[in-house]
Amino acid sequence: MIKKMDKVLIFDTTLRDGEQAPGASMNRDEKLAIASALEYMGVDIIEAGFPVSSPGDFESVKLVAKNVKKSIVAGLARSVKKDIDAAYDALKNAKHGRIHVFLATSNIHMKFKLKKSPDEVLAMAIEAVKYARGKMADVEFSAEDASRSDRDFLCKVIEAVIKAGATTVNIPDTVGYTVPSLFGQLIAHVKNNVPNINKAVISVHCHDDLGLSVSNSLAAVENGARQVECTVNGIGERAGNAAMEEIVMALKTRKDIYHCETNIKTAEICRVSRLVSKASGFAVAPNKAIVGGNAFLHESGIHQHGVLAERSTYEVIHGEDVGFTGTGLVLGKHSGRHGFSERLKLLGIKLTEAQIDQAFERFKIVADKKKEIYDEDLFAIIEDEVRIVKNIWTLHSLEYKSGTQVEPMMTIALKSSGKVVTKTLTGDGPVDACYKAIDLITKVKGELLDYNIHSVTQGEDAIGEVTIKLKAKQETVIAHGASTDIVEASAKAYINAVNKILSVKK
Ligand code: KIV
Ligand code: ZN
Numbered sequence: 001m002i003k004k005m006d007k008v009l010i011f012d013t014t015l016r017d018g019e020q021a022p023g024a025s026m027n028r029d030e031k032l033a034i035a036s037a038l039e040y041m042g043v044d045i046i047e048a049g050f051p052v053s054s055p056g057d058f059e060s061v062k063l064v065a066k067n068v069k070k071s072i073v074a075g076l077a078r079s080v081k082k083d084i085d086a087a088y089d090a091l092k093n094a095k096h097g098r099i100h101v102f103l104a105t106s107n108i109h110m111k112f113k114l115k116k117s118p119d120e121v122l123a124m125a126i127e128a129v130k131y132a133r134g135k136m137a138d139v140e141f142s143a144e145d146a147s148r149s150d151r152d153f154l155c156k157v158i159e160a161v162i163k164a165g166a167t168t169v170n171i172p173d174t175v176g177y178t179v180p181s182l183f184g185q186l187i188a189h190v191k192n193n194v195p196n197i198n199k200a201v202i203s204v205h206c207h208d209d210l211g212l213s214v215s216n217s218l219a220a221v222e223n224g225a226r227q228v229e230c231t232v233n234g235i236g237e238r239a240g241n242a243a244m245e246e247i248v249m250a251l252k253t254r255k256d257i258y259h260c261e262t263n264i265k266t267a268e269i270c271r272v273s274r275l276v277s278k279a280s281g282f283a284v285a286p287n288k289a290i291v292g293g294n295a296f297l298h299e300s301g302i303h304q305h306g307v308l309a310e311r312s313t314y315e316v317i318h319g320e321d322v323g324f325t326g327t328g329l330v331l332g333k334h335s336g337r338h339g340f341s342e343r344l345k346l347l348g349i350k351l352t353e354a355q356i357d358q359a360f361e362r363f364k365i366v367a368d369k370k371k372e373i374y375d376e377d378l379f380a381i382i383e384d385e386v387r388i389v390k391n392i393w394t395l396h397s398l399e400y401k402s403g404t405q406v407e408p409m410m411t412i413a414l415k416s417s418g419k420v421v422t423k424t425l426t427g428d429g430p431v432d433a434c435y436k437a438i439d440l441i442t443k444v445k446g447e448l449l450d451y452n453i454h455s456v457t458q459g460e461d462a463i464g465e466v467t468i469k470l471k472a473k474q475e476t477v478i479a480h481g482a483s484t485d486i487v488e489a490s491a492k493a494y495i496n497a498v499n500k501i502l503s504v505k506k
Helices: 028-041 055-067 081-091 107-114 118-133 151-164 180-193 213-222 244-253 266-280 301-309 337-346 353-369 375-385 430-442 486-505
Strands: 009-012 045-049 072-078 097-104 139-144 168-173 201-206 227-230 329-332 372-374 394-401 409-416 419-426 447-455 464-472 475-483
Touching: 009 201, 009 244, 028 045, 028 055, 028 266, 045 055, 055 072, 055 081, 072 081, 081 097, 081 118, 097 107, 097 118, 097 168, 107 118, 118 139, 118 151, 139 151, 139 201, 151 168, 151 180, 168 180, 168 213, 168 227, 180 201, 180 213, 201 213, 213 227, 213 244, 227 244, 244 266, 266 375, 329 337, 329 353, 337 353, 337 375, 353 372, 353 375, 372 375, 375 475, 394 430, 394 486, 409 430, 409 486, 419 430, 430 486, 447 486, 464 486, 475 486
Parallel strands: 009 045, 009 227, 045 072, 072 097, 097 139, 139 168, 168 201, 201 227
Antiparallel strands: 329 372, 394 409, 409 419, 447 464, 464 475
16 A cells, blocks of 8 residues: 655754854845745745844844745744744744744753743743734744653643644754654654644754754654754754755655655755855865765766666765756856846845846856856855945955965955055965955955865866955954955955955944
């Protein structure tokens, strides 16, 4: 007998728990770009932030709520009125909004963090859910640290919050402590012992402290969870959250085990992974499952031979299923503005007509140098040309010399408000000289905390992308610059970082 497929809802929390990863702060426009890409790829629920936590978070949730139409947009709130009010205010214009309230239920959290008795926690949870339901029809309740909570108490809280109106009940493994067999049993226990459980969706939310977050989430699905909370590339607090791409592909590849499917367009996975990696500044490890650069490469002769004879000898997933190859090649130098802007739309990149013109001009220059333009190139062009921050300084020109027998020297001209300022400096290398010169011109003395370069596409004519972390004027920012010339890319990344810092200050 063929078993019917159940739907597992994907709740993406890249913009909330993912952003809580140390050093991963994203600005509002980056968050909107990610939210649009998540919506396009079919994510059911996008957790856009924690509105009460800062005015910036509030505004980001509001912006995502206003723009995202297909996915449900969720905002996090502690189980207190102030948080729920803030979440509601940020979400009230959403087409589909969800208030996500949480409260810890483990003895250790109740005693040391909340300093409340179990009865007080139970009453607080009920009150919070009722209050949220008074404002919105879609309310999720999370029993923080559920995996370390007393099972009977957990079930009592879940039953009570469902009665109070929760439509989704989330069982987090907040500290990444559980293991698949135990977590599966816990979900089965909740399913079998909470009398009104069929009135809500069972959700899980696993952290990766022991490297088990994906396995734990899948064990939960096997035992009745029908919503999985996860992040793109697995970014998040400490060791991160369960990686969305791994869960989605495990469910898809092992339908024979899980008998479940998701709404995710898997061919978008690599693109979204790249977008998140760039915005968060966290590079994806080459051996990372599904989205790592080596995930679909076969190096050894035996493997290559096997794959050439029959792909399934060494491949359980095909790269094109997750957008790894094939679908990336899209445009060339003969592509017109229409094709260019259609492709941007498909990638979830929303630009004004003026921004499209600006990006298209740059596209033509790059397309002239490169024969083939990949989606990765497009992202690099957009990020480089259509700046999210104010273009206070722009690169006018640069010229440098470097070599084993000469002192590296850079002449760079930057433009601001129609005025061009030029400096020539020597340094340890052309990039060092360039950065010193930019410091002098912009009067922003930056401390370079991190510098990374990688090619965004294959081939000798690939675009090099430089990502830097710069600290200046008490601000730390991540910025990118892209060009077929890596020194130019380095200069652009630095200028972009300076502009970000000056925009924040403004
Ligand atoms: O890890 C956790 O418990 C959380 C909750 C707020 C859902 O992030
Ligand atoms: Zn979490």
